[in-house]
Amino acid sequence: MGDPLFWHRLQFGFTATFHYLFPQLTMGLAFIIVVLKALGLKTGEARYNDAARFWIRIFGINFAIGVVTGIPMEFQFGTNWAQFSRFSGGIIGQTLGMEGMFAFFLESSFLGLLVWGEKKLSPKGHFGAALALWVGSWLSGYFIIATNAFMQHPVGYTMGADGTVQLASFWTFLLNPWALVQYAHNMVATVVTGSFVVAAVGAFWSLKGIHETQARLNLKVGTILGLVFSVLVAFPTGDLQGKMVAKHQPVTLAAMEGRFDSGTHAPLTLIGQPNVAQRRIENPIRLPAVLSFIAYGSFSSNVKGLEAFPQDQWPQNIEFLYYAFHIMAGLGTLMILVMALAVLLLWRKKLDSSRAMLWVLMLAFPFPYIATTAGWVVTEFGRQPWLLYGLLRTTQGGSPTVNAGQTAFTTLGFAGIFVVLGILFLFLVGRELAHGPESHAEKA
Amino acid sequence: MEMLWFWLVSVMVAIYVVLDGFDFGAGILHLFVAKTNEERREVLGAIGPLWDGNEVWLLAGGGSMFLAFPKVLASGFSGFYLAMWLVVWCLMLRGISIEFRSHLKDGLWRHFWDSTFAVSSILLPILFGAALGNVLRGVPVDGSGYFEMALWTNFRVGTHPGILDWYTVLIGVFALATLAGHGALFLAWKTEGPVHDRARALAMKLWGLVLVLWIVSSYATSIVNPGVFENLPKAPLGWLATLIFLAGLVLVFVGTKQARPLLAFIGSGAFILGLLAASAACVYPVMLRSTLDPAYSLTALNASVGGPGLRAGLVWWLIGFPIALGYFAFLFRFHRGKVKAAAEGEGY
Ligand code: HDD
Ligand code: HEM
Ligand code: HEM
Numbered sequence: 001m002g003d004p005l006f007w008h009r010l011q012f013g014f015t016a017t018f019h020y021l022f023p024q025l026t027m028g029l030a031f032i033i034v035v036l037k038a039l040g041l042k043t044g045e046a047r048y049n050d051a052a053r054f055w056i057r058i059f060g061i062n063f064a065i066g067v068v069t070g071i072p073m074e075f076q077f078g079t080n081w082a083q084f085s086r087f088s089g090g091i092i093g094q095t096l097g098m099e100g101m102f103a104f105f106l107e108s109s110f111l112g113l114l115v116w117g118e119k120k121l122s123p124k125g126h127f128g129a130a131l132a133l134w135v136g137s138w139l140s141g142y143f144i145i146a147t148n149a150f151m152q153h154p155v156g157y158t159m160g161a162d163g164t165v166q167l168a169s170f171w172t173f174l175l176n177p178w179a180l181v182q183y184a185h186n187m188v189a190t191v192v193t194g195s196f197v198v199a200a201v202g203a204f205w206s207l208k209g210i211h212e213t214q215a216r217l218n219l220k221v222g223t224i225l226g227l228v229f230s231v232l233v234a235f236p237t238g239d240l241q242g243k244m245v246a247k248h249q250p251v252t253l254a255a256m257e258g259r260f261d262s263g264t265h266a267p268l269t270l271i272g273q274p275n276v277a278q279r280r281i282e283n284p285i286r287l288p289a290v291l292s293f294i295a296y297g298s299f300s301s302n303v304k305g306l307e308a309f310p311q312d313q314w315p316q317n318i319e320f321l322y323y324a325f326h327i328m329a330g331l332g333t334l335m336i337l338v339m340a341l342a343v344l345l346l347w348r349k350k351l352d353s354s355r356a357m358l359w360v361l362m363l364a365f366p367f368p369y370i371a372t373t374a375g376w377v378v379t380e381f382g383r384q385p386w387l388l389y390g391l392l393r394t395t396q397g398g399s400p401t402v403n404a405g406q407t408a409f410t411t412l413g414f415a416g417i418f419v420v421l422g423i424l425f426l427f428l429v430g431r432e433l434a435h436g437p438e439s440h441a442e443k444a
Numbered sequence: 445m446e447m448l449w450f451w452l453v454s455v456m457v458a459i460y461v462v463l464d465g466f467d468f469g470a471g472i473l474h475l476f477v478a479k480t481n482e483e484r485r486e487v488l489g490a491i492g493p494l495w496d497g498n499e500v501w502l503l504a505g506g507g508s509m510f511l512a513f514p515k516v517l518a519s520g521f522s523g524f525y526l527a528m529w530l531v532v533w534c535l536m537l538r539g540i541s542i543e544f545r546s547h548l549k550d551g552l553w554r555h556f557w558d559s560t561f562a563v564s565s566i567l568l569p570i571l572f573g574a575a576l577g578n579v580l581r582g583v584p585v586d587g588s589g590y591f592e593m594a595l596w597t598n599f600r601v602g603t604h605p606g607i608l609d610w611y612t613v614l615i616g617v618f619a620l621a622t623l624a625g626h627g628a629l630f631l632a633w634k635t636e637g638p639v640h641d642r643a644r645a646l647a648m649k650l651w652g653l654v655l656v657l658w659i660v661s662s663y664a665t666s667i668v669n670p671g672v673f674e675n676l677p678k679a680p681l682g683w684l685a686t687l688i689f690l691a692g693l694v695l696v697f698v699g700t701k702q703a704r705p706l707l708a709f710i711g712s713g714a715f716i717l718g719l720l721a722a723s724a725a726c727v728y729p730v731m732l733r734s735t736l737d738p739a740y741s742l743t744a745l746n747a748s749v750g751g752p753g754l755r756a757g758l759v760w761w762l763i764g765f766p767i768a769l770g771y772f773a774f775l776f777r778f779h780r781g782k783v784k785a786a787a788e789g790e791g792y
Contacts, residue, residue, distance in 0.1 A: 060543075061543075061544075061547075064539065064540065064543040064544065065540075067496060067539060068535070068536040068539045068540055069536075071499075071503070071532060071535055071536060071539075072529075072532045072536070074503055074506060074507075075506075075521065075528055075529075075532050077510070077517075077521075078510075078517045078518055078520070078521025078522060078528075079521045079522055079525055079528050079529070080522075082518035082519065082521065082522035082590070083518070085510065085514050085517055085518040085521075086514050086515050086518040086519075086589075088514075089510050089511065089514020089515075089517060089518070089749065090511060090514055090749030090750070090753040091753070092510075093507060093508075093509075093510030093511025093512070093514060093749075093753075093757075094511050094753065094756065094757060094760075096507045096510055096511070097504065097507030097508050097510060097511045097757065097761075098507075098760055098764070099503075099507065100500055100503040100504030100506075100507045101504050101507070101760070101761070101764030101765070101767075101768060102760075102764055102767070104500040104503060104504070105497060105500050105504070105764075105767070105768045105771055106771070108496035108497040108499075108500050109497050109771040109772075109774070109775055111496065112492065112493030112494075112775075113493075113778070116493070116786070116790060116791050116792075120778075160749075160750065164514075164749070166749065166750060166752060166753060167749075167752045167753040167756055168752065170756040399518075399522035399525070399590075400522070400588065400590050401522050401523060401525075401590045401591065401592040402522050402525045406525055406526060409526075410525075410526070410529045413529065413533065417533065417536060417537075421540070424540070424544065428544065428547055431547075431548075
């Protein structure tokens with residue numbers, strides 16, 4: 001507890017986790033709003049614009065919290081990770097700077113137009129604002145993922161004379177293969193979050209028997225997009241992520257899978273409890289040789305276990321990593337099943353009358369949030385003990401002049417502010433849900 | 445290249461202060477110039493569509509500093525640790541109060557956010573001013589390139605000063621008055637009726653105060669950092685900056701007298717921009733001056749990341765900067781004219 005590093009890590013992880021609850025809905029909804037506005041333009045039907053207008057209100061509230069929780073993230077590189085910033089700022093500063101220049105300016109300029117500008121703009125103009133916001137938010141996603149990807153798999157750098165990393169190839173760095181894969185997986189996941197939320201709201205109205213046209217529309221859009229993107233999140237993108245980890249961070253893969261021994265025909269553990277002290281999985285249920293296939297494309301390939309690596313290269317919290325990964329992948333499977341069933345009912349025109357399914361859809365919206373958070377835990381804890389994989393250890397990255405007391409104090413400060421923000425968010429979104437879409441549906 | 449980036453970062457920070465400055469100013473003054481709910485919503489309507497974009501200049505400026513001079517960022521942010529978080533918390537509360545105030549029609553709710561908006565808008569310029577004061581006065585950077593500072597010690601200026609001492613507080617108050625004046629001119633330009641009249645009357649008084657504080661602060665700076673002005677006459681950019689801020693000051697008074705609010709507002713923008721640029725010219729190439737030994741100071745030369753990174757950054761900077769200016773031109777045009785409070789349930 002007296003260790004500053006402990007608090008730096010706690011503070012960063014806590015604030016990043018909280019921040020990410022909001023941008024994932026921003027990015028997912030931005031896409032869905034573009035879809036709704038496009039359908040509205042194409043068909044000329046008012047119900048699409050009504051739905052878009054409702055989601056834009058939610059978007060506005062969500063975005064505001066995303067902005068104010070994002071600002072401290074940017075500062076923490078300097079305040080909490082001074083040595084890390086000094087070491088790698090010449091490279092990750094590039095993407096963080098570009099994020100401001102190319103993405104945040106775009107988003108902040110068009111947000112007001114999207115939320116409050118419908119009356120002043122033509123329908124095409126309003127669609128344009130939605131499009132700009134979608135591009136802006138997905139661009140900001142790319143720059144931040146590229147930053148993170150450099151920490152996972154550094155490329156495009158050379159070691160400078162002063163012992164810091166220097167940019168060697170801008171494009172190699174920006175188009176890091178790790179970033180491309182991570183981006184695809186992550187962005188697909190944001191649409192999953194968005195569609196689960198849309199479907200849950202549709203289900204809620206449907207169960208209450210209010211706003212019927214809108215309930216049906218939201219259910220339809222939410223479940224169809226939900227199914228498509230839930231599948232995409234597992235395959236091909238999740239699968240590619242796994243292969244990336246297998247190739248560049250084999251020790252992380254071993255920890256995620258709870259694999260202690262090396263060997264060919266590695267089985268995939270579906271369930272089981274890792275016991276790190278005795279280096280085995282207890283009560284496992286396994287699929288023989290499947291892990292070898294998933295990781296390297298052949299049942300007979302050799303998947304190294306943790307024993308093949310020196311212990312000072314192991315991620316510190318193997319149990320946590322193992323459970324987080326299995327929660328993500330498990331929920332991913334469950335979410336495909338839920339959406340597949342819902343779409344089946346939709347196709348048979350039985351979704352509106354199937355109360356059990358509606359209940360499931362209404363209550364399932366936390367699943368993607370849990371899965372994305374677990375996913376980040378896998379990414380960030382899996383990277384340990386490195387801050388920059390293979391280059392800089394986490395123990396070397398903190399701020400030398402900041403002590404544990406200060407960081408503990410500010411962490412508590414954040415906890416306080418975040419509680420208030422969380423309550424405000426739920427309260428304001430709850431009000432919008434109770435209002436429903438019609439109340440804003442007067443002709444623009 | 446290092447010199448160019450020193451100026452790019454300085455310019456971005458200065459643009460940030462000019463732009464976010466007017467919405468800080470609106471926040472400082474709104475309790476005084478806008479009395480009714482309608483009037484408050486007029487003020488918020490004037491800055492609502494702009495404040496987030498203005499704040500992005502801080503992020504983009506910070507990002508530019510990160511990529512070009514990471515050693516300065518690392519040392520400064522961790523050295524000012526607690527002050528940094530005060531700034532961030534104020535920014536957070538301010539953003540939320542602008543965005544959420546008008547969501548509910550309840551009087552108590554609105555009073556609460558109005559006060560939060562005012563308090564955070566008053567604290568921020570003082571903190572930013574104090575930050576500038578620290579840069580001009582110097583901080584105890586040692587051989588490791590880092591420093592550690594208490595929020596305040598005995599309020600004296602020495603080799604181990606606090607973040608707040610008499611000098612930095614003075615600069616903080618100067619910043620508060622300047623941004624209040626800047627915001628008053630912005631509101632005079634964008635509003636009509638009672639808000640306009642009150643803002644204009646206040647602007648006159650505030651700018652008188654700014655003039656006095658400017659002279660006092662300049663004198664104080666020459667005491668805490670002797671020789672700081674020696675650079676100025678030697679740098680052509682310093683001359684230019686001085687010209688800009690003096691012209692700005694004249695415009696402020698002329699514009700206010702002749703009831704040409706846009707002219708006065710442009711003048712106050714030029715004053716802030718020029719004054720910050722002149723300060724940058726004074727300290728160049730030092731970014732964090734060491735109070736212990738000039739050899740420990742972090743400068744644009746010894747803290748830079750070196751050629752390849754700076755060159756790559758310049759390429760996208762030159763593309764991104766005009767685009768960003770384009771958005772702002774578009775926004776200001778789109779929202780041109782005087783603001784009116786939006787209907788309930790809409791707008792800010
Ligand atoms: C809806 C959310 C969601 C779902 C259902 C899944 N993922 Fe995921 N996953 C994420 C959301 C996510 C994420 C939050 O978006 C992460 C965190 C970092 C990132 O870029 O994506 C992530 C990271 C992540 C990583 C970590 C990479 C690393 O260590 O850097 C792997 C290996 C996978 N995913 C693989 C999968 C597989 C095989 C899934 C099977 C169904 C799966 N994910 C479902
Ligand atoms: C939004 C999603 C993210 C979540 C949920 C998340 C979560 C976490 C967590 C839990 C930790 C603590 C890890 C540990 O102590 O072992 C951490 C550390 C860290 N993460 Fe992330 N992170 C996210 C995104 C990012 C991104 C995009 C970056 C980089 C740009 C990043 C950079 C860091 C850094 C610098 C640390 C501190 C060093 C460390 O302990 O590893 N994170 N993050
Ligand atoms: C830990 C690293 C992170 C930092 C430093 C960071 C920084 C920021 C900042 C400063 C803002 C506010 C921008 C404004 O004022 O308009 C913001 C919002 C945003 N961030 Fe993050 N962020 C981080 C993690 C993430 C991740 C992992 C993602 C997604 C992949 C993400 C996506 C977004 C998006 C889309 C926004 C727009 C506002 C919103 O969505 O609510 N951020 N972020």
